[in-house]
Amino acid sequence: MPLTAAPKPSTQVACTHCGDDCPDEPIQLTGQPELHFCCHGCKAVYELLAASNLCGYYRLDAQPGQRVKTVDLPGRFDYLDLESVQSQLLAFRSPTLARLTLTIPQMHCASCIWLLENLFKLNAGISESRVNFLRKELTVSYQPAATSLKDVVTLLAAINYEPQITLAELGAQPHAASRRLYYQLGVAAFGFGNVMLLAFPDYFSFTEGLHAAFGRFFGWLSLLLALPVLLVSARSFYQSAWQGLRQRYINLDFPISLGLTALFTTSVFDVLTQRGPGYFDSFTGLVFFMLIGKWVQQHSYDALRFDRDFTSYFPVAVTLLTKAGEQSVSVKELQAGQRIRVRHQEIIPADAVLRRGAGLIDYSFVSGESVPVAKAVGEVVYAGGRQVGEALELEVVREVSQGYLTQLWNNPAFEKQARPTLETYANHVGRYFVALTLTLAVGSVLYWYPKDPQMALRAFTSVLIIACPCALSLTTPFAMGAALRVLGRRQLYLKNAAVIETLSRADTLVFDKTGTLTDTQRSPVRFSGLALSRADAQRVAALVSQSTHPLSQRLAAHLGPTDFVLEEYAEIPGQGISGVVAGTPVRVGSAAFIGTNPPAMAPTEQQTRVYVALNGQPAGCYDIRSQYRENLPALLRELGQRYQLALLTGDNDAEVIPLRQLFGAGAELRFQQSPLDKLAYVEALQQQGRRVVMVGDGLNDAGALQRADVGIALTETLTNFSPACDAILEAGSFGRLATILRFARDCRYTVLATFLLSFCYNGIGLSLAVQGLLTPIASAILMPISSLSVMVFATLLVRYAAHRRRL
Amino acid sequence: MTIIFLLIGISLLVALLFLGAFLWAVRSGQYEDTYTPAVRMLFEDEPEKLE
Numbered sequence: 001m002p003l004t005a006a007p008k009p010s011t012q013v014a015c016t017h018c019g020d021d022c023p024d025e026p027i028q029l030t031g032q033p034e035l036h037f038c039c040h041g042c043k044a045v046y047e048l049l050a051a052s053n054l055c056g057y058y059r060l061d062a063q064p065g066q067r068v069k070t071v072d073l074p075g076r077f078d079y080l081d082l083e084s085v086q087s088q089l090l091a092f093r094s095p096t097l098a099r100l101t102l103t104i105p106q107m108h109c110a111s112c113i114w115l116l117e118n119l120f121k122l123n124a125g126i127s128e129s130r131v132n133f134l135r136k137e138l139t140v141s142y143q144p145a146a147t148s149l150k151d152v153v154t155l156l157a158a159i160n161y162e163p164q165i166t167l168a169e170l171g172a173q174p175h176a177a178s179r180r181l182y183y184q185l186g187v188a189a190f191g192f193g194n195v196m197l198l199a200f201p202d203y204f205s206f207t208e209g210l211h212a213a214f215g216r217f218f219g220w221l222s223l224l225l226a227l228p229v230l231l232v233s234a235r236s237f238y239q240s241a242w243q244g245l246r247q248r249y250i251n252l253d254f255p256i257s258l259g260l261t262a263l264f265t266t267s268v269f270d271v272l273t274q275r276g277p278g279y280f281d282s283f284t285g286l287v288f289f290m291l292i293g294k295w296v297q298q299h300s301y302d303a304l305r306f307d308r309d310f311t312s313y314f315p316v317a318v319t320l321l322t323k324a325g326e327q328s329v330s331v332k333e334l335q336a337g338q339r340i341r342v343r344h345q346e347i348i349p350a351d352a353v354l355r356r357g358a359g360l361i362d363y364s365f366v367s368g369e370s371v372p373v374a375k376a377v378g379e380v381v382y383a384g385g386r387q388v389g390e391a392l393e394l395e396v397v398r399e400v401s402q403g404y405l406t407q408l409w410n411n412p413a414f415e416k417q418a419r420p421t422l423e424t425y426a427n428h429v430g431r432y433f434v435a436l437t438l439t440l441a442v443g444s445v446l447y448w449y450p451k452d453p454q455m456a457l458r459a460f461t462s463v464l465i466i467a468c469p470c471a472l473s474l475t476t477p478f479a480m481g482a483a484l485r486v487l488g489r490r491q492l493y494l495k496n497a498a499v500i501e502t503l504s505r506a507d508t509l510v511f512d513k514t515g516t517l518t519d520t521q522r523s524p525v526r527f528s529g530l531a532l533s534r535a536d537a538q539r540v541a542a543l544v545s546q547s548t549h550p551l552s553q554r555l556a557a558h559l560g561p562t563d564f565v566l567e568e569y570a571e572i573p574g575q576g577i578s579g580v581v582a583g584t585p586v587r588v589g590s591a592a593f594i595g596t597n598p599p600a601m602a603p604t605e606q607q608t609r610v611y612v613a614l615n616g617q618p619a620g621c622y623d624i625r626s627q628y629r630e631n632l633p634a635l636l637r638e639l640g641q642r643y644q645l646a647l648l649t650g651d652n653d654a655e656v657i658p659l660r661q662l663f664g665a666g667a668e669l670r671f672q673q674s675p676l677d678k679l680a681y682v683e684a685l686q687q688q689g690r691r692v693v694m695v696g697d698g699l700n701d702a703g704a705l706q707r708a709d710v711g712i713a714l715t716e717t718l719t720n721f722s723p724a725c726d727a728i729l730e731a732g733s734f735g736r737l738a739t740i741l742r743f744a745r746d747c748r749y750t751v752l753a754t755f756l757l758s759f760c761y762n763g764i765g766l767s768l769a770v771q772g773l774l775t776p777i778a779s780a781i782l783m784p785i786s787s788l789s790v791m792v793f794a795t796l797l798v799r800y801a802a803h804r805r806r807l
Numbered sequence: 808m809t810i811i812f813l814l815i816g817i818s819l820l821v822a823l824l825f826l827g828a829f830l831w832a833v834r835s836g837q838y839e840d841t842y843t844p845a846v847r848m849l850f851e852d853e854p855e856k857l858e
Contacts, residue, residue, distance in 0.1 A: 056851070110846045117847070133843040182833040190826040194819065213808060221815070 017042035019063030021561060045159055052121045057111045064111035065160065076343075077157070079317030079328040080150040080165075089149070089165070097127070098149070099141040102163035104156070107136055116161060123147055123155050138163070167311035167331060181298065184233040185291050191229035192284040195222045199281040203777055219271040222280040226264070234260055234287045236294075252430035252473055255437060259468020260286065266461045279465065282779045286470050289787040297477035297497045306495040308724055309414070310384070310406050310699060313365060318342075318349050321393065336396050343391045350383050351403045352394035358575070359392055361385035366405060367650055368515015368698045371551065371624065374590075384699055389575075408675045408703045414724075425501065425751060426476045430469065437467035444770045455772050462774040466765030471758035471786040475751055476501075478791045482798040483747045490807050491730035492712075492740055499726045501751075503710050504744040505691055509639055510682060510704065512696035513649035513659075516714050519629045519731070525558040529612075529620015536619070538562045539581040540612055543569070543588055547577050551610055552588070554624055576611075587613040594618050631735040633662055638738040640664050644690070648673045648681060650700060679703030695737075699723050739805050746801035754794045761786035 014021065015038035027037040029046070037043040045065060049057055057064060079085055092099040107116065112131075116138050119129040125147025129140045138161075142152055156163055198218045237260065240253040260283065267278030320329045321339040331349045334340070339355065342348055348361065359375030366384040375381055381394060383403040400406060408414075441463040448456035480497030487494060494500065511517055532540070541559035544552040546569050569579040576589015587594055594611040596618035611621045639645060645667040647659060653671040663669060670681065678696075682704045685692050694701065694708035697715065702723035705711030713725035714734060722728050729737075765782055768774045832838070 113846050114850050131843050132840045179833050182838055186829045
């Protein structure tokens with residue numbers, strides 16, 4: 001019987017700390033009746049802040065806190081006292097000062113910044129703490145004599161800003177953003193501005209007297225100002241062109257370098273021989289505009305990381321059981337045969353055999369499956385799961401890097417340099433551009449040389465100058481940069497602008513099932529057993545709302561808020577929870593915990609059961625099933641019209657019939673795929689010449705995501721871990737995938753249209769150049785007009801496409 | 808008209824000064840976090856607790 005407990009309109013008070021609804025009798029502070037707390041954890045944080053006069057936290061933003069969920073575990077941060085860990089985490093270390101940068105994904109508002117920068121009031125040993133909000137980083141300096149790293153991290157955990165300290169942070173270099181482009185832009189702007197002022201006398205006829213007197217001086221000064229622009233700002237174009245040449249590959253930067261060189265040498269020649277002022281204004285302007293193009297394209301999402309592997313997820317240290325007792329060791333030193341202890345909420349670092357304890361392992365980061373899997377003594381537990389419940393004793397079977405999951409990263413797909421990127425249009429066009437330019441230049445020399453050798457040289461350099469595809473090089477950055485921002489507003493975050501171009505040319509879409517096609521937040525709950533009265537259902541709700549177990553939280557969300565007060569709450573990890581609600585003892589948990597026999601029909605893999613007993617009598621069980629995302633049939637039908645679809649899942653083929661209906665007859669469905677199988681499948685598709693987009697969410701898709709032309713990682717919350725990929729999509733925007741792909745194709749047409757526009761400018765310029773009519777003034781007019789109009793045209797077209805697609 | 812040499816010299820000096828200021832700003836990391844400082848300057852000092 002489906003149970004429908006209609007959710008009441010919330011009339012409850014919000015917790016002062018976190019803003020969650022309070023229970024009917026909120027926890028209050030003595031003497032301050034206006035403050036309400038939903039749990040003792042939140043109250044404890046408030047008291048801690050109040051004692052240090054830090055209540056400004058609550059004034060900046062209403063209810064800024066995070067609900068205190070994790071249970072404190074003794075010894076949890078003991079590994080931070082290890083010398084080897086400290087030496088790798090600390091960026092600076094002396095007897096009087098130590099400094100390190102921590103990643104804190106929980107920070108989300110102005111209050112967070114304020115509190116985290118006032119840490120010194122909570123711990124006198126901390127001398128300074130600075131937040132970088134965009135990167136969600138906190139840089140802490142402390143005095144090692146007065147406090148320790150462990151104390152600092154424990155304090156952060158106590159106020160619920162627990163830093164992420166994982167294997168990846170060990171030995172990682174502090175994040176140094178590239179300042180090079182800013183330096184180059186500054187120098188180019190300086191050169192451009194001043195050279196243009198000096199070139200003014202040439203533009204106007206009434207300044208001829210001035211020119212006669214100072215022309216030479218201005219020429220030399222322009223040369224002096226343009227020199228740093230050539231050496232500093234234009235350097236990256238030459239470097240990129242040279243790199244391409246060394247790989248026997250002509251990219252767009254090659255004709256650019258050619259044009260820039262022609263421009264500069266002609267100008268130097270003109271100044272030296274006093275034939276004219278040269279084209280230094282055009283030269284510096286070109287470099288400046290093209291650097292702006294680079295800067296627009298460089299837009300990045302600081303807080304997101306697109307290069308994470310399992311080390312960003314695995315812990316730094318693990319509790320090793322030795323004859324001498326417990327000992328904290330680095331995960332990297334773990335060897336087969338050793339015994340380790342894994343406590344509640346800790347991650348299993350290596351493939352191991354369960355030796356003691358009831359395993360209940362949450363593999364949501366690995367497979368996307370939100371319901372924890374039960375493991376008994378003697379079973380093999382794969383690395384990557386998170387234990388929920390009592391502490392386990394495990395015997396390591398394989399070293400960390402050789403595990404079932406982690407050996408995925410030994411695959412050649414993860415050698416970043418080896419991976420060929422799809423050629424962008426601009427580079428493709430660039431090659432024809434070079435051929436055409438050189439033909440034209442040689443042609444004009446052949447034409448002019450018999451008549452006028454001077455003119456031949458001039459036409460030759462003019463063609464090289466005007467054929468410099470500067471406007472062309474601006475089309476892609478501006479179109480893609482605008483598209484990047486449009487998609488960012490719709491919760492698709494791309495690693496870089498080139499991803500859009502690749503996305504627009506894809507022809508095959510590969511999906512993972514669990515966590516990608518299924519929605520873990522929306523799994524429906526069905527009750528079977530004795531009919532539960534509304535009051536009984538509310539009693540169960542009162543009990544489950546106190547537990548942090550994922551199944552309890554799912555049930556609590558299903559049952560809605562409750563008025564009952566819970567007493568004598570107890571949680572037996574891995575088994576269930578019990579309590580007394582309004583005089584009735586309630587137990588919720590596994591069949592054995594309730595004291596009932598599991599029904600003859602075993603639940604299928606997609607189904608998890610939670611049993612309920614009231615007054616000591618088994619009352620029935622809740623089935624929690626996985627559910628497909630909203631609008632999935634419509635989305636897949638739309639995508640299926642254009643793309644070849646495929647599904648890869650680690651599950652068995654129990655759901656083959658509904659999936660076949662969803663995907664249609666032409667799609668390939670593969671079941672029981674290991675992480676390596678997924679990677680191999682994507683590779684096989686690519687060898688058939690297909691351009692593959694992989695959509696997945698867990699660590700087990702990491703290989704396929706990396707191998708695919710575009711890997712899109714789906715995530716419920718952005719701050720959560722997502723494996724290495726080219727794009728991160730928020731789960732809420734999954735239904736827009738078809739529109740996003742169509743928009744990507746629109747962007748491709750935008751780029752092509754802007755190419756045409758820039759070719760027009762090149763055509764006009766070339767017609768002038770071959771006649772030898774390209775004067776410095778003509779170039780100084782044509783160059784900024786073409787660059788600016790291309791920038792505006794590309795941006796507007798992309799905006800229009802976004803508007804039409806309602807993005 | 809020789810005064811133009813001097814004027815251009817001065818204008819270049821001013822421009823160089825601004826270039827130097829920009830390079831210093833980049834060097835000191837002002838372009839790395841463009842959000843937090845804007846929030847930080849709005850924080851008020853906490854009034855001392857009366858004992």
